[in-house]
Amino acid sequence: MAEVTMPRLSDTMSEGTVGRWLKQLGEPVAVGEIIAEIETDKATMELESFDAGKLQQIVVPAGQTVPIGTVIAYIGEGEVVATPPPAPTAPTVATATPRIAPSTASHNGVSHERVKASPLARQIAKQKGIDLHTISGSGPGGRVVKQDVEQYVAPAEQQVPSSGAPMSRMRQAIARTMSASKPGIPHMYLTMEIAMDAAVALREQIRTTGVKVSLNDMVVKAAALALRTVPALNASYQNDANGQPAILSHTAINIGVAVALTDGLVAPVVRDADSKPLSVVSSEIHTMAHRAREGKIKQHELEGATFQVTSLGMYGISEFGSIITPPQAASLAVAAVRKVPVVRHDQIVIGQVMNVTLSADHRVVDGAIGAAYLKELKRLLEAPLSIIV
Known part of the structure; x- marks a missing residue:
């Protein structure tokens, strides 16, 4: 199987965060196809696959930060291996920001199936600690876009003072x-x-x-x-x-x-x-x-x-x-x-x-x-x- 590693996307980058996986386990992957979004110290980048096959294993789940060169997934043929749970890590500024990860579980009656949303909408929601499931999308097919998140955030920010949340990787x-x-x-x-x-x-x-x-x-x-x-x-x-x-x-x-x-x-x-x-x-x-x-x-x-x-x-x-x-x-x-x-x-x-x-x-x-x-x-x-x- 071919290894997918955390790429070095800038001269200043020493680690990266898997923002979300765009391919699910067992799904076919073509060379050049986008399989994940990687958050760096400068921006959110799309990770392209250099190999073809199926996504056999996700080693690093969405929301986890690892050093560059770390294996984050495998692509190839054969048996699909379930994604391991994220390893416990000490809280850091880089990982303290609330993250929105797709899940099929529910909490307090709220469904946590994947929400259709633009990358920028997800990024803003993640920075603000907002559950995308609580926002109505105005984009095509009910897709949540930037304006939807901003309109959702504005009233709350006018009423609630800043809580001193951790700085984002970009900040x-x-x-x-x-x-x-x-x-x-x-x-x-x-x-x-x-x-x-x-x-x-x-x-x-x-x-x-x-x-x-x-x-x-x-x-x-x-x-x-x-x-x-x-x-x-x-x-x-x-x-x-x-x-x-x-x-x-x-x-x-x-x-x-x-x-x-x-x-x-x-x-x-x-x-x-x-x-x-x-x-x-x-x-x-x-x-x-x-x-x-x-x-x-x-x-x-x-x-x-x-x-x-x-x-x-x-x-x-x-x-x-x-x-x-x-x-x-x-x-x-x-x-x-x-x-x-x-x-x-x-x-x-x-x-x-x-x-x-x-x-x-x-x-x-x-x-x-x-x-x-x-x-x-x-x-x-x-x-x-x-x-x-």
């Missing part, structure tokens, strides 16, 4: 990364105002062709092109083979785009963003963001970023500074486009402006380099045809 990972970044990385902040009238007009022209492109998509593309002109920011501060501090310059320009989730954020990566057409950049951003919110993002789609763009414009934020994600050397914070009085040709008119703030690792670059980058970004966005030709 713990964010805490570790941000603690390493601040005060570990000496941040330098530079802010520039960019006139967005031409970019807004161009976006509307593009939309008339049936292509949906957002202003944030245009900023991501411009941010990548600006790194071509100022490549010093497309770098990482790290130790070399001899353990000495060094600056690693990257040849590929891979932009991480921050996506807010219910319990944190992830940053799907648009690889070679400088060389892809704006329409492709836009499509990749929106496709990966959708999968991230549904809990279906792939681990490789979250790795390899050399620069990050974070936008809070949709919340009306006029200016903010983002925290650099190691080992990147810089991050761009994008605020809202606002209509304000501006002076043009000695006349006061209404213009559309946007503030961007560059956070840069002062060990890698100085202020002049950061200023040169923002100047190039401003040039590209104020003459936006240059980002689509």
